[in-house]
Amino acid sequence: MSRIEKDFLGEMEIEDEAYYGVQSKRAAQNFMVTGVSISSELIHALGVVKKAVTTANMNLGYLGKEKAKAIIQAAEEVREGKFDDEVILDSVQGGAGTSINMNINEIIANRALEILGYEKGDYDRVHPNTDVNMAQSTNDVIPTAIRIATLRKIDGLIEATNLLDKRLIQKEEEFDDVLKMGRTQLQDAVPIRLGQEFGAYRKTVERFIDRIKEVRNDLTEINLGATAVGTGLNADPKYIELAIKELRKSTGLKLESTDNLIDGTQNTDIFVEVSGRLKTFASSLSKIANDLRLLDSGPKAGLNEINLPAVQPGSSIMPGKVNPVIPEMVNQASFQVLGNDQTITLASEAGQLELNVMVPVIVFNLLQSINILTNVNRIFAEKCIKDITVNKERCEEFVDRSVGVVTALNPHIGYAKACEVAKKSLREDRPVKEIILEEDIMDEEKLSQILNPVEMTEPGIAGKQLLPKEA
Structure with a gap:
């Protein structure tokens, strides 16, 4: 069974059970691009917006109560x-989101008709444009819904990032007494504690939490009531106030009208800003993943300073092989976020005059990036960071064998003498400490104090007391 619907381009047959209508079907046929549907977060946010604006129109007397209540119920559904x-619809489409807006309008109109006891498609009674889209434009509805969806997703991202932060804090404390070699340019440098390395990772994560909370506040300014170009044509000023009040009540978000509706309609720089924070964090996550893969490398022919938890077999041909698959996933997910940021930046720049028509690809990539990082943080925290263990003897072995510890002796024996000791250590493959004692450069008590793990890995403390005094 089917029904015939028409728009100003002509008629089209619609399946009788369908709640979408002619404009939705026409758009679906036009935009078969990614094969990825509109995100559920955006769909649900549009339902919230439609409920709020219909409530405002009803309270102002522009919509009859019976019809308005049916639309409100449909929007809530x-x-x-x-x-x-x-x-x-496909996520990538022309029209600045008009197709998304009309798909929602038609669903709500047909569901409202059903609630009122009429046939779907009987738009003389409830019309997608006249009634459901009253006092609205795609150009204020879609940006408002994007902000609501993004705010909600960011709250989930913050929660997941806090979990990652918690796991890193636990490892920072657990590994605080593990002395190991620090490396610069992948070469031996000076000793560091493994807990300090994890503390640096933790600090990176906490910086992101602060940054994303900061930019989140800018998303609460919405342009609802701007209609087509930001002038508010066809929108009662009281409607704007009432609609935003309803949105605040429905979402629990501290939404407010932007002080310049024209700016809020034509510019999308806030989404570039949010994406930029996501990109920065993704690059940091990828760096952490790189480090963990190096520290876990081996187990016999690599660094093997830590053990990443084994979560699955690593090879279809090599028995017993286990790969660092979680950090590898983090790397790849981070690359996707970096690519999404480039798309968002280009799309925002492509805006022209009073409207940016590239909004669909902006929201597609922005929400995907937030979803990716939310999932990545949880997986990284629980399937990797949480159960990392350390090979303490291996770390100590590298410190004992390395010439990097000689750097700590520079203030006491001079750079030239330290170089001689370093060269001899490398040439004879002997520990620095053994050479220092053998050549009577320093007594064992003082040497032990200088090469104490805390002394070598914290600025100052007792080490200053050991420095030679000038005559």
């Missing part, structure tokens, strides 16, 4: 996810 499958 969209928010609850009951009609996700009726959004039939």
Whole structure:
């Protein structure tokens, strides 16, 4: 069974059970691009927006109560996810999101008709544009919904990042007494504690939490009521106030009207800013993953200073091989976020005059990046960081064998003498400490104090007391 719907381009046959209508089906046929549907977060946010604006229009007397209540119920059902499958559009499309907006409008109109006891498609009674889209434009509805969806997803991202931070703090404390060799340019440098390395990772994560919270506040300014170009055409000023009040009540978010609706309609730089923070964090996560893969390398022919948890067999041909698959996943996910940021930047730059028509690809990539990092943080925290163990003897062996410890002796024996000791240590493959004692350069008590793990890995403390005094 089917029904015939029409728009100003002509008629089209629509499946009778479908809640979407002619404009949705036409758009679905036009934009078969990625094969990825509109994100559920955006769909649900649009349901929230439609409920708020309809409530405002009803309270101001622009919509009759019976019709408005049916639209409000339908919009609430969209928010609850009951009609996700009726959004039939590809994520990448032309029209600045008009197709997404109309898909939602048609779903709500047809569901409202059903609630009122009428047939789907009977738009003389409830119209997708006239009634559901009253006092709105795609150009204020879609940006508002994007902000709501992004805010909600960021809250989930912060929660997941806090979990990663917690796991790193635990490892920082657990490994605080493990002395190992620090490396610069992948060459031996000076000793460091493994807990200090994890503390640096933790600091990176905490910086991101602060940064994303900061930019989150800028997303609370919305342009609802701007309509087509930001002038508020067809929108009662009281409607704007009432609609935003309803949005705050429905979402629990501290939303407020931007002080310049024209700016809020044509510019998308806030999404570039958010994406930039995500990109920065993704690059840091990838660096941490790189470090863990190096520290875990081996187990016999690599560094093997730490053990990453074994989560699955690593080879289809080599028995017993285990790969660092979680850090590898973190790397690849980070690359995707970096690529998404480039797309968002280009799309934002491509805006022209009073509107940026590239909004669909912006929200597609932005929400994907947030989803990716949210999932990555949880997986990284629970399937990798949480169960990392250390090979303490291996770390100590590298320190004993390395000439890097000689750097700590520079203030006491001079750079030239330290170089001689370093060269002899490398040439004869003997520990620095053994050579120092053999050549009577320093007594064992003082040497032990200087080469104490805490002395070598903390600025100052007792080490200053050991420095030779000038005559």
